[in-house]
Amino acid sequence: MFLLALAVAYVAKSLSGTYMYSMLTQIERQFDIPTSIVGLINGSFEIECMKEIKSSMWIYVMVGNVIRGAGETPIMPLGISYIEDFAKSENSPLYIGILKIGTVIGPLIGLTLATFSANIYVDAGSVNTDDLTITPTDTRWVGAWWVGFLICAGVNILTSIPFFFFPKTLPKEGLEDNVDVTKSDREEKHRGKAKEEKRGITKDFLPFMKSLFCNSIYMLFILLSVLHLNAIVIIVTFMPKYLEQQYGKSTAEIVFLIGLYTLPPIFVGYIIGGLIMKKFKISMKKAAYIAFCLTLTEFFLFFFYFLMTCDNFPVAGLTISYDGIQQPLYVENMVLADCNTRCNCLTKTWDPVCGDNGLAYMSACLAGCEKSVGTGINTVFQNCSCIGSSENSSAILGLCKKGYDCTIMLQYFFTLALIGSLIHSLAAIPGYMVFLRSIKSEEKSLGIGLHAFCTRVFAGIPAPIYFGALVDRTCLHWGTLKCGEPGACRMYDTNNFRNIYIGVPTVLRGLSFLPAFFILILMRKRQLPGEIDSSETELAETKLTEKKSECVDVHRSPGAENVGELKTKL
Numbered sequence: 001m002f003l004l005a006l007a008v009a010y011v012a013k014s015l016s017g018t019y020m021y022s023m024l025t026q027i028e029r030q031f032d033i034p035t036s037i038v039g040l041i042n043g044s045f046e047i048e049c050m051k052e053i054k055s056s057m058w059i060y061v062m063v064g065n066v067i068r069g070a071g072e073t074p075i076m077p078l079g080i081s082y083i084e085d086f087a088k089s090e091n092s093p094l095y096i097g098i099l100k101i102g103t104v105i106g107p108l109i110g111l112t113l114a115t116f117s118a119n120i121y122v123d124a125g126s127v128n129t130d131d132l133t134i135t136p137t138d139t140r141w142v143g144a145w146w147v148g149f150l151i152c153a154g155v156n157i158l159t160s161i162p163f164f165f166f167p168k169t170l171p172k173e174g175l176e177d178n179v180d181v182t183k184s185d186r187e188e189k190h191r192g193k194a195k196e197e198k199r200g201i202t203k204d205f206l207p208f209m210k211s212l213f214c215n216s217i218y219m220l221f222i223l224l225s226v227l228h229l230n231a232i233v234i235i236v237t238f239m240p241k242y243l244e245q246q247y248g249k250s251t252a253e254i255v256f257l258i259g260l261y262t263l264p265p266i267f268v269g270y271i272i273g274g275l276i277m278k279k280f281k282i283s284m285k286k287a288a289y290i291a292f293c294l295t296l297t298e299f300f301l302f303f304f305y306f307l308m309t310c311d312n313f314p315v316a317g318l319t320i321s322y323d324g325i326q327q328p329l330y331v332e333n334m335v336l337a338d339c340n341t342r343c344n345c346l347t348k349t350w351d352p353v354c355g356d357n358g359l360a361y362m363s364a365c366l367a368g369c370e371k372s373v374g375t376g377i378n379t380v381f382q383n384c385s386c387i388g389s390s391e392n393s394s395a396i397l398g399l400c401k402k403g404y405d406c407t408i409m410l411q412y413f414f415t416l417a418l419i420g421s422l423i424h425s426l427a428a429i430p431g432y433m434v435f436l437r438s439i440k441s442e443e444k445s446l447g448i449g450l451h452a453f454c455t456r457v458f459a460g461i462p463a464p465i466y467f468g469a470l471v472d473r474t475c476l477h478w479g480t481l482k483c484g485e486p487g488a489c490r491m492y493d494t495n496n497f498r499n500i501y502i503g504v505p506t507v508l509r510g511l512s513f514l515p516a517f518f519i520l521i522l523m524r525k526r527q528l529p530g531e532i533d534s535s536e537t538e539l540a541e542t543k544l545t546e547k548k549s550e551c552v553d554v555h556r557s558p559g560a561e562n563v564g565e566l567k568t569k570l
Helices: 002-031 035-046 058-072 075-086 092-118 145-165 183-202 205-213 216-247 251-279 284-307 404-437 441-460 462-472 494-523 534-546 563-569
Strands: 353-355 371-373 380-382 395-397 475-480 486-492
Touching: 002 035, 002 058, 002 075, 002 092, 002 145, 002 216, 002 251, 002 486, 035 058, 035 216, 035 462, 058 145, 075 092, 075 441, 092 145, 092 251, 092 404, 205 216, 205 441, 216 251, 216 404, 216 441, 216 462, 216 494, 251 404, 284 404, 284 494, 404 441, 441 462, 462 494, 486 494
Parallel strands: none
Antiparallel strands: 353 395, 371 380, 380 395, 475 486
């Protein structure tokens, strides 16, 4: 029952997180803020021109994310520690695999909800949507991002209720079948253990911290996790924005494809990983090698993303000249041309139109259009002097669609994402079990909590912020607020964006293999506490706890006593 309740909590937790990631682009457009501020909002989960009435309202979204982060923080460290304390060692990987499934089901629901919300205009209830001149593919489109947050809030409240009814301790799985131990003895035993752990959390906090910091494998795992999660946070947070800009698709379509291609293989990987660990009773050393080799394979596949390129949108005066010739980017004085100088156009306006010559223009004015027919998204601009010599040269609202080659590249991208997600998830359970078993039982809650703290402080908070600032540097055209200050970016240099989006995570993930390599070396020389059979755990833990030196590696086998001798004595 606890496993079920915790799995549902994982669903709610990942539902909220995934929905937030998916709606960041909509929030950016809603409040006209740069990507670095969007990164701050997202990073706040882990801890402009004020003339615009809505410009400072993004702070409320950030505060809400802070509160959500505070509420979700205990779920992983305490929940997993609870399962590890009372489950058989051979069953624990399967149970944790089941929990990981919750982190797949949640995003699946979240992405579906995000797809639905992104297709609804943000102010649909208060404006006439028939008069809109933009569509969901337009970079100014803002979906109804606030709808999903109301649903996520309700789900989180409901999933918290069952935890009020669970006991502080449970019988150790498997011990309830021992006929030589009475029920009262078991209860007394677990009460004593709970009391000892409670005393340890208070009185022995500093010794436990010292022991963890002296645990070289544990500290290397923290370093590995911080580097790896920096890369993962970047990839997950900015994937919708990256794919929108790179391949010219709408947020709703991109979010749907992300869920379709990445979540099912992750689901399969977690299940298979947990079942293999349980069925074959894989030792922690073998599990470490499995996780290392699988992650390394997926890392090499990651380099193929560099090849899945798609050119910038052809926008006259921005990425291409009015004659259709490629021009240097980031050059503002080339926005005007002979065909539109007499029109007195504003050069910072972003109201793009697509000409029938295949080129886009930042506005109908800059396209040299003299009149328009139709209303809303069906508006057609005519007599556009920059589009062609014919007086009937026309343009329609929005950027020109990218070619068929970009669609093919997007398919390649998601095919590789499917394969990579499967391999990565297969490595997740073995790798996480090695981490858990590197910590002594009485230090497990503190160890998992410290690990979560470090990854959030050094990965979850800074990664979206510093990467958002890097993304802002690739902006080709900024939106403008009514007071004249820059707002949200309307168009990015896709080549630079791609190099940063793929390059930075590649470097971070590459660096994470260095501590992983040292972990493998250290594991060859010592015995992890979790390697001892569950029937011997208490005796082994007692002996390990008694070894209190200045900085003893508590995970080495007792001096002259190997595991076989320990079993004989038991």
